[in-house]
Amino acid sequence: MAKTSSKSSPGDREDLGRLGAFIRSQRRLAELSQRELAKLTDLSDPYVSQLERGLHEPSVRVLKSLARALDVQAETLLSYVGIGGDTSGSAPGVAEAINADPDLTDAQKAALLEVYRSFLS
Amino acid sequence: MAKTSSKSSPGDREDLGRLGAFIRSQRRLAELSQRELAKLTDLSDPYVSQLERGLHEPSVRVLKSLARALDVQAETLLSYVGIGGDTSGSAPGVAEAINADPDLTDAQKAALLEVYRSFLS
DNA sequence: GCGGATTGCGAAGTAAAGTACGCATTGCGT
DNA sequence: ACGCAATGCGTACTTTACTTCGCAATCCGC
Numbered sequence: 128m129a130k131t132s133s134k135s136s137p138g139d140r141e142d143l144g145r146l147g148a149f150i151r152s153q154r155r156l157a158e159l160s161q162r163e164l165a166k167l168t169d170l171s172d173p174y175v176s177q178l179e180r181g182l183h184e185p186s187v188r189v190l191k192s193l194a195r196a197l198d199v200q201a202e203t204l205l206s207y208v209g210i211g212g213d214t215s216g217s218a219p220g221v222a223e224a225i226n227a228d229p230d231l232t233d234a235q236k237a238a239l240l241e242v243y244r245s246f247l248s
Numbered sequence: 249m250a251k252t253s254s255k256s257s258p259g260d261r262e263d264l265g266r267l268g269a270f271i272r273s274q275r276r277l278a279e280l281s282q283r284e285l286a287k288l289t290d291l292s293d294p295y296v297s298q299l300e301r302g303l304h305e306p307s308v309r310v311l312k313s314l315a316r317a318l319d320v321q322a323e324t325l326l327s328y329v330g331i332g333g334d335t336s337g338s339a340p341g342v343a344e345a346i347n348a349d350p351d352l353t354d355a356q357k358a359a360l361l362e363v364y365r366s367f368l369s
Numbered sequence: 370g371c372g373g374a375t376t377g378c379g380a381a382g383t384a385a386a387g388t389a390c391g392c393a394t395t396g397c398g399t
Numbered sequence: 400a401c402g403c404a405a406t407g408c409g410t411a412c413t414t415t416a417c418t419t420c421g422c423a424a425t426c427c428g429c
């Protein structure tokens with residue numbers, strides 16, 4: 128599989144170009160100038176310009192700010208940077224839920240996961 | 249002010265500490281050293297150390313790599329940095345995940361749930 | 370026509386993300 | 400006791416995200 132279109136490991140410059148194009152299109156839809164968007168997001172105008180041209184991979188902080196200003200879901204922007212595509216891994220549900228549970232200690236998580244894995248085999 | 253007030257805005261140092269703690273806990277659950285995780289993620293070991301101590305906000309590239317190596321959903325990591333927004337109060341639901349798992353028999357589900365409930369009390 | 374205000378961008382700088390190297394400690398084998 | 404390998408971290412460095420300043424082009428009123 129040469130490159131399944133959704134594979135895109137980040138560091139992939141093409142994603143940045145598409146992200147930039149999307150940002151630009153949303154900005155124009157909202158009838159904002161780069162400077163106005165910059166002010167809304169607390170960024171500098173040249174940086175907005177660079178982002179739209181795909182020159183940089185923005186941080187999550189910037190992505191979030193952009194999402195709010197452009198009135199789109201943060202996940203939408205993240206998908207351009209490559210969040211959507213990971214389906215590799217064991218059963219996502221249970222292990223994931225256990226790991227994320229704030230009421231469990233590490234030792235308890237480990238124990239629970241061990242029982243769970245023993246059931247799977 | 250909308251409702252986002254009580255939740256962390258990006259740039260919040262506390263989120264980094266919680267993200268770091270989560271990464272460390274996941275790494276230990278997977279029984280990996282910082283150097284091993286670093287190799288899996290193509291990062292340097294001191295940087296993994298710094299991340300676990302909450303000294304930096306990792307880029308999405310790093311977040312994604314970390315998610316794959318630790319076998320968690322990228323969204324989970326993102327939520328710590330303030331995307332999903334909800335890491336307190338409503339967990340994904342261990343009980344629900346167990347019940348929804350097609351690879352477990354009813355008896356196994358019951359056993360797992362019993363262990364889980366014993367941990368909660 | 371000539372302002373000036375606004376737009377988008379290049380260039381040089383600062384701040385933060387990420388690396389290379391090494392030190393101190395702990396654990397294990399002899 | 401003595402190595403020695405492995406772990407986690409401090410420090411100094413490079414690379415990249417991001418800013419401050421300014422320039423050239425376009426659009427508007429006069």
